[in-house]
Amino acid sequence: MADPASLHRIVGFAGPLSAVILLGLPSPALQAGDVELTDAERRGKQIYLEGTSPSDRRISVAMGEQRLPLPARAATCGGCHGHDGTGRPESGINPYNVTWKYLTKSYGHVHEGGLEHGPFTPESLKDYLRTGVYPGGRRGDPSMPVYDMSDEDLDDLVAYLQRLGDDVDPGIGSTTITVATVVPSAGPSGEIGGAIRQLLEAYVADVNRHGGIYGRRLELVVHELEDDSEVASGVLRTWLAAQRPFALVSPFTPGLEPVVSEAAATEEILLIGPWTLYPVDTFSENRHVFYLYSGLAEQVAALVRYAGERLALAEPGAAILAADTTSEELVEGVHRACREAGWHELPIERYPVGGFDAPATVQRLRAAGAEVVVSLAVDHELRSFLESAAVAGWTPYVLAPGVLAGDLVVAAPAPFSDRLMLSYPTLPKDRTSWGTGGLSRLLADVEAGPSQHLHAMISAYSAATVFTEALRRAGRKLGRRELTGALERFYRFETGLTPPITYTNNRRIGAKGAYVIAFQSATPDSSGEFLRTAPWIDLE
Numbered sequence: 001m002a003d004p005a006s007l008h009r010i011v012g013f014a015g016p017l018s019a020v021i022l023l024g025l026p027s028p029a030l031q032a033g034d035v036e037l038t039d040a041e042r043r044g045k046q047i048y049l050e051g052t053s054p055s056d057r058r059i060s061v062a063m064g065e066q067r068l069p070l071p072a073r074a075a076t077c078g079g080c081h082g083h084d085g086t087g088r089p090e091s092g093i094n095p096y097n098v099t100w101k102y103l104t105k106s107y108g109h110v111h112e113g114g115l116e117h118g119p120f121t122p123e124s125l126k127d128y129l130r131t132g133v134y135p136g137g138r139r140g141d142p143s144m145p146v147y148d149m150s151d152e153d154l155d156d157l158v159a160y161l162q163r164l165g166d167d168v169d170p171g172i173g174s175t176t177i178t179v180a181t182v183v184p185s186a187g188p189s190g191e192i193g194g195a196i197r198q199l200l201e202a203y204v205a206d207v208n209r210h211g212g213i214y215g216r217r218l219e220l221v222v223h224e225l226e227d228d229s230e231v232a233s234g235v236l237r238t239w240l241a242a243q244r245p246f247a248l249v250s251p252f253t254p255g256l257e258p259v260v261s262e263a264a265a266t267e268e269i270l271l272i273g274p275w276t277l278y279p280v281d282t283f284s285e286n287r288h289v290f291y292l293y294s295g296l297a298e299q300v301a302a303l304v305r306y307a308g309e310r311l312a313l314a315e316p317g318a319a320i321l322a323a324d325t326t327s328e329e330l331v332e333g334v335h336r337a338c339r340e341a342g343w344h345e346l347p348i349e350r351y352p353v354g355g356f357d358a359p360a361t362v363q364r365l366r367a368a369g370a371e372v373v374v375s376l377a378v379d380h381e382l383r384s385f386l387e388s389a390a391v392a393g394w395t396p397y398v399l400a401p402g403v404l405a406g407d408l409v410v411a412a413p414a415p416f417s418d419r420l421m422l423s424y425p426t427l428p429k430d431r432t433s434w435g436t437g438g439l440s441r442l443l444a445d446v447e448a449g450p451s452q453h454l455h456a457m458i459s460a461y462s463a464a465t466v467f468t469e470a471l472r473r474a475g476r477k478l479g480r481r482e483l484t485g486a487l488e489r490f491y492r493f494e495t496g497l498t499p500p501i502t503y504t505n506n507r508r509i510g511a512k513g514a515y516v517i518a519f520q521s522a523t524p525d526s527s528g529e530f531l532r533t534a535p536w537i538d539l540e
Contacts, residue, residue, distance in 0.1 A: 036170075037163065043153075044160025049083070051076040053153050061145035075145055077157075083481045085164040096144075099165030111141070122158050129154065169479045170267075171246025177212075177471070177478070178219045179204070180245035180269075182236070182260060183252045185224035195446060195453040196252050196460045197222055202445040203464045213471045214478075221245060225253070237263040245269060246480070250463035252456065255327070261289055270480055272467050272487075274459035275425060288480070290487055292462055292498060292510045293425035294539065296401045297333030300374060301340075302514035302537035303399040303423045307372065308341040311397065316371035318343040321361070321385065324350045326376050334374050346370055356381045358388040365396070372397045379406030390415045397421065402517065409517055417521035423514040426458075426498045427534060435496020462495040466510070469493065499536065513538040 037045065043054045051072035053059050059072035080095040085102075096111075097103075103125065108118040117134035124135040132146045133139055147154070171178040181200055183193030204218045212218060221243045223236065240248075240263055247270040253260050257276040264271045270288045276295040294302065307313060318338045322331055331348060338345055346368050349361055356377070362385065365373060373396050375382050382398075382405055389395060390413040402409060402422040412420050439461050446457070466487075471478065473486040490510070492500035501510030515534040 038159070040156045040159040041163050042160075044156035044158070047072075047077075047149075047153055047157045048160055048164070049076060049078040053149070054156075055150075055152070057150050057153055059147065059149040059153060061147055063143075063145045065142045067146070069148075070145075072147065072149070083479060084477075085161075098161060100162045101165060103161070108135075115140075122162070125158055125161065126154050129157070169246060170244035171269075172478055173216070175216055176219050177216050178221060178243065178245045179467070180221045180223065180240065180243055180248050181251055182223040182225065182248065186226050189252070189254075192453045192456050193224070193252055195457055196250060197224075198446040199442060199457045199460050200250060200464060202442040203461060205445075206442060207468060213468060214476045216478075218468075236260065237266055240264065240267045240269060247272060247467060247483070249467050250274060250460040252460075264288060268480065270483060272463050272470075274463055287484065290466075290503060290508050290510065292459065292466065292495075292501060294509055294512055294514055296376070296403070297330055297337075298509065298512065298539055299401045299403075299423040299425060299514045300334050300376075300399065301337040301539060303401075303421055303516060304337040304341045304343075304374070305539070306516045306535070306537050307397060307399060307421065308343070313343075313371065313397070315342055315344050316397075317346050317369040318372040318374060319346040319365050319368065319370040320348045320374045320376065321365075322348060322350060322376040323353050323356075323378075323381075325353055326350075330376065334376070338374065343372065351377075351381075356384065358384040359392075361385060362388045362392050362394060366392065366394045370396055372399065375400040376404065378404050379408060382406075383408060383412075386413050386416055386420065389413075395419050399423075409519060412519045412521070414521040416519055418518050420519040422517050422519070423537075424517065424534075425511060425514050427515050429534075430498050431458075432494075432496045435494075439497065458497050462498045465495050466490075466493070466501060507540075512540055 046052060046054050047059065051059060051061075051074070061070050061072050061075050062068065063070055063075060077098070081098045082095075085099040086097050103120040105119055108116060110116050115134075115138060117136045117138055120128070120135060128134060128140065129147045132142070132144065149157070181197070183196050184190050185193055200220055200222075204220045207213065208217045223239050223243075236259065244267075248260070248264050249272050251260055251271070251273055257273070261271060265288055268288065270290070272290045273292070275291055275293040320331060320334050320338075335345060346365075349365060351357070351361065358381075366389075373385075375385070375398055377385065377400075382400060386398065386408070395415045396419070398416065398420045400408075400420070400422055402424040405422050408420065409422055439458065442461065443457065470483050470486045470490070473489070474482040487503050488505045490501055490503045492502055493510075494500055499511035499513075502512075503510055513536055515536055517534045
């Protein structure tokens with residue numbers, strides 16, 4: 001996906017971002033009801049949906065005729081009354097509509113059994129939530145819990161209930177859905193960023209030409225990074241807050257995924273991206289993040305699993321080769337995979353960027369007894385390591401993510417035949433005629449052309465395809481909750497260009513695994529065959 005000059009940055013981001021080009025795009029016009037929540041309303045929304053206090057104060061409920069106490073998070077308001085407050089019948093109980101317009105209707109309410117009471121006010125609603133007594137003094141339905149919470153939390157909850165029904169997720173207008181992406185505009189990855197931007201612009205235009213999604217047009221806003229090693233995360237968050245997109249689709253920020261993920265989580269923006277070099281556990285607290293492919297850590301885990309199961313390796317000594325800028329999260333992910341395989345871990349072999357001494361590295365690892373070398377080195381460094389090892393007559397098994405290995409899949413030193421193994425999250429055999437046809441049609445409008453940065457554009461196209469399919473499945477009554485639910489029900493969804501995509505409520509990598517290819521020196525001109533027969537290693 002990335003050019004060799006930028007691969008050191010991809011496998012090791014060593015500093016915060018600090019400078020950015022913000023496009024001169026106006027913030028999307030606010031639609032009716034699409035008004036930013038106040039701080040009190042935001043706090044109340046958390047209480048309504050999660051049953052927890054933003055200030056960590058205790059909130060409990062008392063349920064049923066016996067008023068059994070429970071933590072509020074076990075019986076949230078939103079769990080019964082729904083994200084929109086209109087009620088969700090369940091187990092013979094029909095929760096009431098609790099939107100403010102309904103609660104305060106001037107002629108009051110008549111419940112099942114003939115119980116009547118007048119309209120609620122903020123104060124009478126607070127009293128009802130604590131005592132279960134309706135306006136006018138009559139006791140309400142015992143299936144509705146009463147709450148034990150602080151005055152401050154109760155004020156926040158009622159403040160949010162006054163907005164319930166009008167609280168529209170940002171980026172969703174009556175006729176538009178605002179979508180954002182983040183790409184580099186300069187440096188060695190600038191061309192890739194430009195290709196992704198053009199592809200997404202063409203994709204959005206195509207969707208809109210065909211009527212949009214349930215009558216809503218997609219609007220794309222783009223955050224361009226001038227120097228993606230020096231841009232502060234706070235600037236990105238400020239931009240996202242100003243643009244207020246519904247989702248962030250196919251951002252290209254290798255090495256900066258935690259920065260982008262944190263900014264998206266803060267603004268409660270869904271993120272659908274191609275892949276991440278970080279272990280997916282890095283984003284376990286952010287339920288808004290979905291990735292198409294395994295990242296580098298998972299790709300290495302697939303290699304280790306394959307090698308452990310298919311090769312005669314009884315607790316081999318395993319060394320990790322990585323630049324001194326490679327992230328600790330990535331290295332720890334590799335360590336974890338080796339430990340799970342039962343391999344004996346040797347000290348990590350770090351080297352300075354631009355100062356890799358291949359012969360000395362070979363000598364040290366050989367002396368240490370390394371039988372397996374897991375490489376996070378970029379292509380020219382890995383090539384020099386393999387050549388030095390071959391000259392020394394030493395041929396350990398070498399495992400490496402294919403995205404870092406360049407053309408070594410067909411051009412490695414001959415002694416490493418069947419001993420150099422590379423992993424790929426997707427291969428040409430995943431591409432169907434209808435998938436490539438749809439992409440080719442859009443590439444006619446992309447200046448970069450179909451032969452340049454093809455993998456990046458396939459990834460962007462596939463992420464956009466997943467997003468629009470989820471929009472269609474979510475239905476006309478759209479929100480992030482509905483879209484998340486639609487994504488979590490994806491099962492072997494075919495993009496036409498990638499392995500099938502599956503998500504669940506605890507799976508955020510769509511194609512969780514990798515293909516494994518062993519370099520074959522005897523057939524350097526028949527790569528098509530071993531690409532077609534490469535096994536898929538599933539990490540589920």
